[in-house]
Amino acid sequence: MLKYAIKRILQMIPLLIALSVIVFFLIRWIPGDPVSAMLGPGVPASNIEFERERLGLNDPIIVQYVRWVRDIFQGDLGKSIVSKKPVVYEISRRLPVTLTLAVGGTVISSVLGVILGVIAAMRQNRFLDNLIMSVSLLTVSMPSFFFALMLMLIFSVQLGWLPSIGLNSPAHAVMPLLALGSSGLGFMARTTRSAMLDVIRQDYIRTSRSRGIPEKIVIYSHALKNSMIPIITAIGLRFGGLLAGSAVTETVFSIPGMGKFLVDSVTKRDYPCLQAAILVLATIFIVVNTIVDLIYAAVDPRIRYE
Amino acid sequence: MSEKLLEVRNLRTVFHTEEGEMPAVDGVSFRLDSGEVLAIVGESGCGKSVTSLSILKLIPSPGEIVAGEILYKGEDLLKKNTKEMNQIRGEEISMIFQEPMTSLNPVFPIGHQIMESLIYHGEKDKAKAKARAIEMLRLVGFSTPEKAISYFPSQLSGGMRQRVMIAMALTCEPQILIADEPTTALDVTIQAQILRLLKELKEKTGAAIIMITHDLGIVAQIAHNVMVMYAGEAVEYAPVRELYKNPLHPYTKGLLQSIPKINEDHDTLYNIPGMVPGPKDYPKGCRFCPRCEYAGERCEREKPPYVKRADGHRVRCWLYEGGEANDA
Numbered sequence: 001m002l003k004y005a006i007k008r009i010l011q012m013i014p015l016l017i018a019l020s021v022i023v024f025f026l027i028r029w030i031p032g033d034p035v036s037a038m039l040g041p042g043v044p045a046s047n048i049e050f051e052r053e054r055l056g057l058n059d060p061i062i063v064q065y066v067r068w069v070r071d072i073f074q075g076d077l078g079k080s081i082v083s084k085k086p087v088v089y090e091i092s093r094r095l096p097v098t099l100t101l102a103v104g105g106t107v108i109s110s111v112l113g114v115i116l117g118v119i120a121a122m123r124q125n126r127f128l129d130n131l132i133m134s135v136s137l138l139t140v141s142m143p144s145f146f147f148a149l150m151l152m153l154i155f156s157v158q159l160g161w162l163p164s165i166g167l168n169s170p171a172h173a174v175m176p177l178l179a180l181g182s183s184g185l186g187f188m189a190r191t192t193r194s195a196m197l198d199v200i201r202q203d204y205i206r207t208s209r210s211r212g213i214p215e216k217i218v219i220y221s222h223a224l225k226n227s228m229i230p231i232i233t234a235i236g237l238r239f240g241g242l243l244a245g246s247a248v249t250e251t252v253f254s255i256p257g258m259g260k261f262l263v264d265s266v267t268k269r270d271y272p273c274l275q276a277a278i279l280v281l282a283t284i285f286i287v288v289n290t291i292v293d294l295i296y297a298a299v300d301p302r303i304r305y306e
Numbered sequence: 307m308s309e310k311l312l313e314v315r316n317l318r319t320v321f322h323t324e325e326g327e328m329p330a331v332d333g334v335s336f337r338l339d340s341g342e343v344l345a346i347v348g349e350s351g352c353g354k355s356v357t358s359l360s361i362l363k364l365i366p367s368p369g370e371i372v373a374g375e376i377l378y379k380g381e382d383l384l385k386k387n388t389k390e391m392n393q394i395r396g397e398e399i400s401m402i403f404q405e406p407m408t409s410l411n412p413v414f415p416i417g418h419q420i421m422e423s424l425i426y427h428g429e430k431d432k433a434k435a436k437a438r439a440i441e442m443l444r445l446v447g448f449s450t451p452e453k454a455i456s457y458f459p460s461q462l463s464g465g466m467r468q469r470v471m472i473a474m475a476l477t478c479e480p481q482i483l484i485a486d487e488p489t490t491a492l493d494v495t496i497q498a499q500i501l502r503l504l505k506e507l508k509e510k511t512g513a514a515i516i517m518i519t520h521d522l523g524i525v526a527q528i529a530h531n532v533m534v535m536y537a538g539e540a541v542e543y544a545p546v547r548e549l550y551k552n553p554l555h556p557y558t559k560g561l562l563q564s565i566p567k568i569n570e571d572h573d574t575l576y577n578i579p580g581m582v583p584g585p586k587d588y589p590k591g592c593r594f595c596p597r598c599e600y601a602g603e604r605c606e607r608e609k610p611p612y613v614k615r616a617d618g619h620r621v622r623c624w625l626y627e628g629g630e631a632n633d634a
Contacts, residue, residue, distance in 0.1 A: 201366075203408040209364055210403075211423045211474065212395035215388065225413045300413055301458040 001297060004304045008293050015286055020072075023278050024065050027271055034269035038081050055081070068275070078272035087276045090261065095280065097167055098250070098257035102242040104173065105180030110235045112181075113188020114224075117231075120189060121196035122219065133193070136186030144245075148179035148252045165254040176253050180246065184238040191234040195227035202226070228299045236292035240285045311481060311514055312338040312361070312399075317374035319353075319360045321585075328585035330356040330369070332538035335612075338482065343508065343515045345529035345546070347522060347561070349582050353538040354518045355404075358484045361516075362395055378482075397427045400475040404487040406467035410459035416470045417443075417455025420477055427478050442473040445510075446503060465496035472503065479511055486518045501527060522565055526550065534558050537582055537593040540612065543620040554621040556598045592624065600625060 035051045036043070052058050056067065071078065077087035113136075120132040139147075155175060156164035163172050199205065200223055208218045247259030258277060265274040297304040319331040331353040338344050346354045359365050361376055363383065376383040383394065403409045411419060420439040421432070429435045436455070443451035446469040459467055468488060475483055485504065489497040505528055508515055517529060525532055525546060532549045534542040534557065542555040553559045560578040580597040589595050595605040605624055612622040 203403060203405050204411040206364060206366075207403060207409045207471075207474075208411065210362055210395055210401040211426075212392040212397060213422060213426050214392060217426070222411055222414075226411070301415075302412060302460045 001304055004297050005294055008290050012286055012290055016283065019282050019286070020069060020279060021065070023275050023282065024068060025061070027275050027278075028061060030269070032269050034081050034271050037269040072279075077276040080273045081270045082268050082273070087272050090273060091258070091276060091280055094256055094258050094261050097255060098243065098246050098259060099284075100173070101176055101180055101246055101249070101255070101257065102239055104177045105184060105242045106235060106239045108177060108181035109184030109188050109238060113185045114192045114231060116185070117189040117192025118196055118219065118224065120193045121200065124197060129193075132189060136189040139182045139186035140190070142183070143248075144179050144183050145248045145252050147182055148175065148249055151175045151178060152252075167253070167255045167257075172253075176249055176255060179249050179252075180242055184242070187238065188231070188234055192227065192231055195230040196223060199223045199226045225299060229296060232292055232295050232299070236288055239288055243281055243284060309340045310337055311340045311342075311379065313375075313377040314357075314361070315375040315377070317357065317360055317371065317376065319356050319365055319369060319371045322368040322370065325586055329538050329588075330585060331360060333374075334535070334538075334540050335374075336533050336540065336543065338514050338516060340481065340514055341512055342531065343517060343529045345517045345519060345525040345532045346535060347519055347525055347532060348535035349520060351582050351584070352535040354535050355486055357535070358401070358486050358516060358518050361484060362399060362401060363391055364395075364401075393427070396423050396475075396480070397478045398480055399482040399484065400478070400480040401484040401486065402468070402471045402475045402488050404490050406464050406471055406491060409471055410467055412459050415456045415458055416462070417457075420455075420470070420474050423474055423477050438477060439473075442477045443470070445476075445507070446470070446473045447499075464492055465499065468492060468496075468500055469503065472500070472507065476507055476511060476513070480513055482516065483508075483513045484516045484518070487520070488517075489524065490519070490521070497524075504528065522561060534561070537588060538585065539593060539622065540620075541594065541622045545618070548617070548619055552619075554619065554626055555594075555623050556600050556625075557594050560597075592622075 033048075035048050035055070035057065039048060039051065056064060059067075068078070075088065077091070079086055080090055083090065116132050116136070120129040123129045152164045152175065155162040162174055163169070164175070166172055167176070196219075200219075204226075205218060205223055208222045209215075213222070243258075245259070246257055247263050249255075250257040250259040251263070258281060261273070262277045262281075264270075265277060313335075314337070315335050317331055317334045318329060321328045321330055334353070334357055336344065336346075346357060348354050356365065356369070360371050361383070363371070363386075365371060371384060374384070378394065378398065383391065386394070410416065414422075417436065417439045420442055421435040424435040424438055425432070429438070439455055440451045443454050448454040448466075448469070459470070462470065468491075472488075483504075488504070489500050492500060501524060504515070507513075515528075517524065519525060529546045532542075532544060532546050533540050534549075534555065536557050542549070542553070542558045544552075544554075549558065550562065553562055557578070560576070563576040564578065566575055578597055583589065583593065583596070589606070590609075591607050592598070592601070592605045592610050595601045598605065602624065608624075610622050610624045612620055613626060614620045615626065
């Protein structure tokens, strides 16, 4: 297991290098000039040229890349072209917010989704199954921003129970978490149901029953553990999706998180912020995927002996 | 021997399908005494596996036991609820299956799976359960059972997995072991080892065995009595020597004739013409009638009774009306 873990962790290194190259060069491919965007229209060409020179944007692109990577290793992600503050500062203010929402949303959708999925599988084609599957279809198909708006309409506007914007207290987090958790909930319930239905027909489940193991243990230990691979995959994907896709929800609730930061950076061509934000989010995604792989191995011995 | 342990009376297990009710087992009766080895033989689809699963009430939906009695030590298992059945399963009556490759849970170590049987049947002390698991693995032929308990099924060969299945089934010292084609999926040398092991363990534990098989060679080696099934019904029952010496039912005769003999040189092996009919195509009279070379007009019209002859040999065939009709 330890050997497998080390192997998987080392495999992250080439992935991260490739990621940094793609992020850096892709952003420079986007049409538009950050300096003109920053200085606004009607600024003399000489001023733009001076500013480009000062920011190092006139150096060969390879030189810029090497400088950027070197700085990353010194904990320096550059300065925002717009706010003039260090990018590290800008990100450190926003990342915890997005992570909290993504983790919270993932936990809610995973816990409830798995429980509902197991219940649906055990009651296959009966009323409860149909109910859970209908609700999950609804949550999967409904865009989360629409659900967010509906929540605001009901709980903030009509009932006045919950604050609608910002993220200053636990009460503020309720609706964003519900909005982020809901779409994953249906997805998780469906994944769990189909994985459980697949496993429950296996010979070893019949063996467990033939040995007089209580049905609860058969379902929640023997069968669920065998269903974990697709379920963990789904949880990892959901987390990645929430991390990257939080922009819309953050915008609806005016939450100062990474998603909103990313969108703002794109519109302002703030290269340092943009590439740093993408790099950080993508790195988290890679780390999460590696963790998912390690959990696979912990759950299923056949993976670690391959 | 001779104390009655299990009696199955008129068992009828059907599968509810879109085309209607399919009787996989249709009025089967037999008894099993303590220490006895009963073989149930027949072709694929004759209902022998469904019979064995019915005993433990493990028939998967859409299957259902619709009639009959399964008396274990005088108590009808069909009247017991799941909780009561779970005390019988694995502890009083346990089962090994045909497919050792898929019958063990791939994500738990084998020791854990054996210990679990003990723990859910009342063993409170984990250390004792572990010691017992090690003992069982040694008994079924693992040379280093202390190490083997932490193996996962994927690390073992088919033969070794079947040994684990046997260890698991026998760990609570059941009265009855149902072995559903335990050697079918294994190659011949391993088959012989597993059979020898079953025989040895039977001597040691005194468990009665119901051996489900389509291999008459196995029957000759291990069984005391044989029940031959065809199309969901018992067609013949006899002590094993009697059956080989004096088979009565034309189907049994056909089965015995289709075993290749080492000292005879045939270009083609005998086979029974035709196929086993599916439950929806069962003939009105004798179910074997369309394939039977002795079939007469009465066989097509009327279903023969299951008669018991003076020597205890039972048969369901119009050729032997001499016995007294008896369905139990």
